[in-house]
Amino acid sequence: MVRSIGADHVVDYAREDFTRKDRRYDFILDNVANHSLSDLRRALAPTGTLVPNGGGFDNRWFAGGGRVVGAHVLDRFVSHTLRPFLVSPKLEDLVVLKELIEAGKVTPVIDRVYPLSEASQAIGHVGGGHARGKVAVTV
Numbered sequence: 001m002v003r004s005i006g007a008d009h010v011v012d013y014a015r016e017d018f019t020r021k022d023r024r025y026d027f028i029l030d031n032v033a034n035h036s037l038s039d040l041r042r043a044l045a046p047t048g049t050l051v052p053n054g055g056g057f058d059n060r061w062f063a064g065g066g067r068v069v070g071a072h073v074l075d076r077f078v079s080h081t082l083r084p085f086l087v088s089p090k091l092e093d094l095v096v097l098k099e100l101i102e103a104g105k106v107t108p109v110i111d112r113v114y115p116l117s118e119a120s121q122a123i124g125h126v127g128g129g130h131a132r133g134k135v136a137v138t139v
Contacts, residue, residue, distance in 0.1 A: 030053060
């Protein structure tokens with residue numbers, strides 16, 4: 001699925017441990033949180049950037065927040081760049097994104113759509129690691 005939307009290199013985290021390979025990456029966006037920050041840093045190029053985007057839902061109050069805070073603190077002591085994934089939507093950015101989608105230059109992948117009354121099932125689907133794309137909740 002990821003190759004079909006333009007990825008040059010794909011890692012199937014369920015089949016291979018990319019942190020144990022010789023390949024080094026300039027940028028890692030960690031949406032899965034199945035590796036420690038030190039393992040992820042080992043897979044980075046010397047001047048690479050790591051962005052831990054949350055993590056597991058095993059802690060219902062903090063979810064992956066501890067990883068994000070840990071990366072922010074660790075950033076001060078390592079040569080890599082570790083940054084939190086923060087969203088600050090701006091109308092002009094959303095307009096550009098809409099135009100890219102309409103022009104076929106960006107392909108959104110929607111896994112499932114849930115009605116608002118099933119929002120808890122949508123969260124469970126994402127939290128269970130089953131989503132293969134975005135999960136939307138209609139209002």
